[in-house]
Amino acid sequence: MQFVFQPLAWGFLLVLVPLLIHLINLVRHRRTPWAAMEFLLESYRKNRRWVWLKQALLIASRMLAMALLVAMLAQWITGSKWLSGFGRTTTHHYVILDDSASMGDTANGKSAYQTALGSIAAIANAANQGSQQHLLSIFRASRGALAANRVVESADAPTATEANSTNEVRADAIADLLARTIPADATGLLSKINSTTPTQLECSFDETLAAVAPLLQSDQSDRAIVYLMSDFRTKDWNNATILKQRLQSLRRDPVEIQLVDCVENRHENLTLAAIEPRQEVLAAGVPTMINVTVVNHGAAPVRNVAVRVQAIDYSRKDGEPKPAESYSGVVTELPPLLLDRIEPGESVTRNVQVVFPKSGSHVITAELPPDAISADNTGRCVLDLVDGVRVLLVDGDPGGKHSFFFESALNPGGNARTGLLIAREGPEYLRDTDAEGLDPYACIVLQSVPSLDPRALANLHRYVSRGGGLAIWFGDNLTANDYLRNYAALAKPISGLADTSPLIPFGLMGPVDLPKDPTDGTPDIIADNHPIFAPLLGLSSSPFQFVRIQRYVEIEPRDTNDKRWKPVATLRNKKPLMVDYSLGDGRVLIALTSLDRRWSNWPQDPTFVVAALKMVGYLSSFRTTETSKLVGSGLRWDFSAQEMLPETQLICPAPTGRNIRPALQINGETIGENGLRANLEIRPDSDSEDIVRALTTAGLFEWWGTAVQGDSIVKNLARNTPPAEGNTERITATDLSNALNGVKYTYRPAGSVGSNLALSGMSNRNLMLMAILLLLLVAEQWLAWSASYHLPKR
């Protein structure tokens, strides 16, 4: 049973009062000596059953009267059609509010989100004008999406019980209002939702509808109306298969679905779609190219767009958190990017070159001029620069003749800085070090290392599995038998590890001469679309025109169709020359040739320098963190307990209209032996509004910690608005009808919401209850009279 004033339902305990009074009266009787017992007992014997029956009926009628009185006061809500025919009907309004970033679409000083809030107020006002009972539930789509993400994350819970307990998003956990009666003055009721602003998430109604569906099924009200208040963008509604299924699954009768359009027209909007470094190797003193991509989501071309670019330097050792300022770091205004013209639907990418002389955390921000949707106008990325990226060259030749080409390519010397720190070691280094000893290296290049100790193999395997990058170049001057004997260990499963996958996932046939047949002009190397060769592709002619491959190592034919690896470059004869192999979290890049001049002249070709640098960047990219993520991604910082104190402070972006940035105190939790993890997440037991706001807001998050020596340490995390949210293209009514084919709905502009609320039903359920109560009281009086509880007048 549901009641409008649910706490008053405790009043049902009052039904016990008549029974208690009856029992107390029986206990509190007085004693009277009586002579004429004979006649009294005769009367008792004669009337006993009838008297008992009347008393039972009397008590029951009084209890029922009490129950009716409480039901009347608590405003009983029932789904019974029979009762609804007699009494006042109850309408439950379920408002599901799209609070994605696109709802910030503003025109004439009023955003789509504010229009939606106005529609909710209109519903409340219309409800107050009638005599019907109205209940209001409000959900924000972002809450459902966030809760669903948490459920998905917790599905990996260690125990089945824990996973089951969080397997569903509960409507009451995400509701801003749940089944609240609309008072005469709804201002207070709506104050909380009116104080909210659109998030900068990209979210759909799917998760929230899934949470609301069970609520609708158990709803006892006579009528249910589901309002989906949105801006109806094409990207959200054109292929809304899941949404359609959710709407069709609302198995409650009657339920009305009203699609409320909160935007009148499509507005011009530019979106800063991406801001990211172009290269993988980021080091202090090395020029870094930052790509900035802007998309025109409007219907008309735009001209002369100036993109403001700022660099924020957090490398100072004496830096400290400054919540009152926009950034705690030192802000440097860079020359703006000027975009001449962007056609509708087109994107333009420009790059900015920045050089940070000192290692540490740096941030680049780019900002577009104000337009309809402000959330997508700013983007930022975090560059955690190091003094140099360490690369380990392991050369099978004690003289290091094979490393020469790589050293020359990766560290040319002079004024040219690549940001790479080259170290050269012999094969025995891999054996003598431990797995952690290889971790400082961004990537390892093996050159002409024909045989490796099992311990060295295990160390390399662990290194790659944990995200390291390994390049294998074969050696020269080896016979087929040597290959089969020496390199066989690399191609065999490695024992003693959980994952025994070999470092080379295929068998080797030995060196083979590439036939000389250049008649058709086909270059010896044919590069695939891979990051290593990305700068070399797209040219009018092959950059490998002058590269000659004389010998290569052939793969066993039975392994050529293995899906674990893919060729990065092939030879003229379609045989693989370079393959990319995923092992654990890292990658192994296997070059099936040697840099020796008897095998190839590629080291003398300029393309080798590009390929070598890109190869190092590619292989080192699997252990580097992303420079930015989309809003809604978790905020986490793992650090060592030996280096830092567990107490951290997260300074979040300032909310709209405020200058002070809120700070959250987060303590790191122990992970592993010496690890600590500071994690900002929504917990089932503490749904803090600050945490939700932080997880749904784009901007720069400064995470400050304290080193054990007392210095402040900062880790910056960039969260950007999903670019798709800037797409203002709206779905047409026809397309919407096609997308929701089979769903019965009403599509209406926000301004007309509430006007159709039927105000019929002047009869009142409470009046019905009162009539029943009066009848019951009359019956009770008659029963009391009949049971001689009233002395007749003499």
Next chain:
Amino acid sequence: MPDSKNYLHPEAIRRIASMELRARNIVEGFLSGMHRSPYFGQSVEFVQHRQYVPGDDLRHIDWKVWGRQDRLYIKQYEEDTNLRCTLLVDGSASMSYGRGPLTKFDYAATIAACIAYLSLRQQDSVGLTVFDQQVRTKLPWRSSRNHLQAIFKALQQATPADKTDLTKVFREINDTYPKRSLMVIASDFLGSEKESLRGLASLRKAGHDILVFHILDDDELDFPFNDPTRFEGVETIDHLTCNPRALREGYLESLQRFLDRVRHACASSKIDYQLIRTSKHVDAALTAYLSARMAHMRKR
């Protein structure tokens, strides 16, 4: 001048502790209200003279003999009294009930005292028996004024107790008072109904004229209880916890049937029957008594 009837009200009677004063007040008040001489029907049938002895009533001295012979002689008549009156007062436990000024026993004792006073004042001889399931106090017929004190004392000392067994008691009374007399019985007859009526009939067959005062309390006649009550039998171990209002109608019906049976039994045996409420004036009882006495005298 105060209304003489006020002296007959139970509330006024209750204030007089002495049974003698109570009886005199009632009777004098009663008689003054009647405006008639109490000395009627006195026996005058002369039998013999006997010599005066101290203590004899001087009014009975034959002054003519004294004048002729200078000796004091007393005139003796066939009988000293007009009639014999036997007062039978129920002293069982049920008579102890009463929430008004007087319990049923108090009321019965007062009636008995008044009748004794009235009878002895008319030169009748009066006997008294107080009983419950057996005869507890028994005083023979006497017509002397001193006998009145004995009656008063017996009534004042009696305390209601035990059950009622009228059959046994009336059999014993038949043996105790063999001569025909006017029997005045004051009882609530709450006991074995059949045995009580059988006892009355046996007394009637023995030639006694019987006047029954059926004394019941207002509560017993009206059953005015409202609140939940535990009724505990005074002569039985029965008890009943109930809402009295729910049983009231049945109780009154049952009681009325009982009263009708008693009244009908008395009428069929030509027994004068008078239902007395303890809240009513006692003059009704005295009037009934005088009517019965006159009827008894006429038969003689």
